[in-house]
Amino acid sequence: MNTSIQITYFTEAEWPTISTIYKEGIDTKMATFETRIPSWKTWDMSHIKSCRLKAIIKDEIAGWAALSPTSKREVYKGVAEVSIYITSRFRNLGVGKLLLSRLIEESEAEGFWTLQASIFSNNIASIALHTSLGFREVGYREKVGKLDDIWYDNTILERRSKTIL
Numbered sequence: 001m002n003t004s005i006q007i008t009y010f011t012e013a014e015w016p017t018i019s020t021i022y023k024e025g026i027d028t029k030m031a032t033f034e035t036r037i038p039s040w041k042t043w044d045m046s047h048i049k050s051c052r053l054k055a056i057i058k059d060e061i062a063g064w065a066a067l068s069p070t071s072k073r074e075v076y077k078g079v080a081e082v083s084i085y086i087t088s089r090f091r092n093l094g095v096g097k098l099l100l101s102r103l104i105e106e107s108e109a110e111g112f113w114t115l116q117a118s119i120f121s122n123n124i125a126s127i128a129l130h131t132s133l134g135f136r137e138v139g140y141r142e143k144v145g146k147l148d149d150i151w152y153d154n155t156i157l158e159r160r161s162k163t164i165l
Contacts, residue, residue: 005095007102010054010064015040017061018054025085030120033145033152048080051106055086055099062090065103070116078113078164084126096129104133104159113164121153135159 010018019040025031038046048067055063063086070079082103086096107115119126121140131137135157143151 004057005062005093005098006056007053007099008056010052010061012040012044014054014061015043018064019043021061021064021085021087024088029147030123031085031126033147035147047083048110050110051080051103051112053099053103053106055090055095057090057093057095060090062087062093062095063099065099067103067107067112067115078111080107080112080115082115082117082130084129096126097132100129100133108161108163111164113161115159117157118154119157121155127155127157130157130159133159 019037022032022034023037026034026036046068048069051065051067053065054061063084065082065084067080067082070076070081082100084096084100084103086099104115115135117126117130117135118141119130121127127137136159137155138158139156141154141156144154145152
């Protein structure tokens with residue numbers, strides 16, 4: 001790949017662009033059960049403050065990744081759920097792999113020992129991305145959610161850190 005991709009943190013200032021990419025994912029009906037973009041405040045409160053990354057190609061945000069807690073219980077403080085979205089214009093360029101790789105590194109530096117992903121079972125590309133970076137399928141949830149009167153299954157994946165023992 002010839003395109004130079006930079007990975008850095010994002011803040012509220014980038015929310016308009018980040019949320020536009022999120023909206024693309026919503027519109028696919030295979031990335032999230034959300035049907036509309038939350039406000040920055042709502043999104044910010046539900047996501048971990050560290051590990052909020054954006055990918056930049058030629059001064060444009062090409063995608064983003066972030067973590068959200070899976071539980072408020074102390075015993076699960078090192079377990080987080082992955083969100084990753086790449087804008088359609090920059091797919092198939094390695095952005096997702098680079099972004100998720102960096103998210104894994106950042107998460108381990110922050111003390112997270114397990115990352116989880118709950119992915120629509122028909123989202124083969126996302127499942128392949130995650131498994132290529134060490135996530136393993138641990139099961140699936142049958143008809144876990146309904147979107148536009150259609151039931152969807154979710155494939156559950158997790159990645160256990162090899163550095164945090």
